[in-house]
Amino acid sequence: MENKNILKSEQIVKISWEKIQSDMKDKFGKDIFDSWLRKISFEEEFNNYVLMTVTTRFIRDWITSRYLDQILSIVKSYKSEINRIELSVNEEQKNGEVKKIDHKLKDNSLNNVSFIKDYTFQYNRIDPNKNFESFITGSSNKLAFEASKKIADKTSNYNPLYIYGGVGMGKTHLLNAIGLKLKEEGKVMFISAERFMYQFVKSIKSNDMVKFKDYFRNSDVFLIDDIQFMNGKEAMQEEFFHTFNALLDKGSQIIISGDRPPNKLSRIQERIKSRFSGGLVIDIQQPDYDLRYKIIKSKTDELRNFYSNQVDISEEIQLFLSKEIKNSIRELVGALNRIVSFSRIYNKRPNISEIKIILKDLLNYSENKVTVELIQSLVCKFFKISKTEMLSSRRSRYLVRPRQTAIYLTKLLTTKSLPEIGRDFSNRDHTTVIHSIKTIEKLKKNDNELCNSIDTLKNQILYNNQNNEI
Secondary structure (H helix, E strand, C coil): CHHHHHHHHHHHCCCCHHHHHHHHHHHHCHHHHHHCHHHCEEEEECCCEEEEEECCHHHHHHHHHHCHHHHHHHHHHHCCCCCEEEEEECHHHHHCCCCCCCCCCCCCCHHHCCHHHHHHHHHCCCCCCCCCCCCCCCCCCHHHHHHHHHHHHCCCCCCCEEEEECCCCCHHHHHHHHHHHHCCCCCEEEEEHHHHHHHHHHHHHCCCHHHHHHHHCCCCEEEEECHHHHCCCHHHHHHHHHHHHHHHHCCCEEEEEECCCHHHCCCCCHHHHHHHHCCEEEEECCCCHHHHHHHHHHHHHHHHHHCCCCCCCCHHHHHHHHHHCCCCHHHHHHHHHHHHHHHHHHCCCCCHHHHHHHCCCCCCCCHHHCCHHHHHHHHHHHHCCCHHHHHCCCCCHHHHHHHHHHHHHHHHHCCCCHHHHHHHCCCCCHHHHHHHHHHHHHHHCCCHHHHHHHHHHHHHHHCHHHHCCC
16 A cells, blocks of 8 residues: 555656646747747656757757756746756657667666766767767868777777867867767766766765776776866866776776867876876867868758758858858857748848848957947948938938938947937937837838848948958
8 A cells, every 4th residue: 555655646746748848838939839849759757857859969959058947947847856857869759750768777766776877877978969970070170080080990099089179179079979989899988077076076975986986997988078177176186197097007098178288288287287198189270161161061951951941041151151150160050050040930041131140249240349430420421411410400301211220220230228329319319219210120121222221231330340441
């Protein structure tokens, strides 16, 4: 009888996925739900987290970056013990064949799962999409790619291999690809320095260091990402140093990534930096134009296939992105994702002017260079009126429209508030500013000539300004 009551109480607190879906639709709206959140499949519920899957890495990254925290809040409203959502990729869902993920660590007594087992389930998961085949190479990353391939093929013995480069350059992708290739042949440990530290502290608190040492020193391949996060953690560096030596002694392969070369790591013990420098050190540089274009081309084709050719990213847009987004591959792909989202939400192909607005935080158009004075000067020049006439109180038709256009562009292209904009236009009331903005927005719907004029002005303000043409 007691066992039956326990089972009954467990059933009562099980999460209803249908209710959560209904709440998501109410919270985010039907369009977002149908476009993105309906694609989520509920897999398993554990003691303090739930496992959900989607069909592609693109969908997973999009949901994670924009909606996952709010989805977690909805789940917690039904079961407060849940503190995390694991969202992974299950490609078998594409053809309607939902393949359940094999939870080898799940047993009949989840409450008794050890911390090390729980750890491997959460953090030692290699992404099958980040393989060598999906890594696009160019002159900036070719050497790192070839060295990683040789290690995976066991045709060279660089130990350790240390790969460094800026954020979003593909370091994690290469480490993942190595682990993916070698995991069938031996025990692969793939972890970030931050997670290594977390488990180290947790082991100390739970008096479980023996299990920690045995676990990490038993790997055949040890991959550790973002080593710079180990800076200043003296106790953890001491443990890592001994783990590193133990792995080398047993012949394990070690691959490390960081954001700078070993000798530039700050607050890292000299003996650790010396060990890193004793292997092969390779950098991944900023992607050149050719590589950026290859990446954009590949991702565009991938998105077209996924959306059954509903995504329309023109060659002009691809060339523009390849030319303008230079800092990292991650930013480049993120920019493309934004444009695809815009295109799907508004059911249109954006023009270059709209893309400059969508991506203005990524493009090298410094917002503080877009001033009200610049906008007023360009609008006056375009409409062939003087700045004195624009700022006057006269309401002649040939002055009102340029004035309203300038106010509209100021609201669109700067962060100024309505009262601030009013003050910049001869102390006009903020209600006048609102009226001007609404008038232009209304006219744009039916006046193609006005739309073209505003697009031209946006181009001059945002683009030509960076070359100091005005």
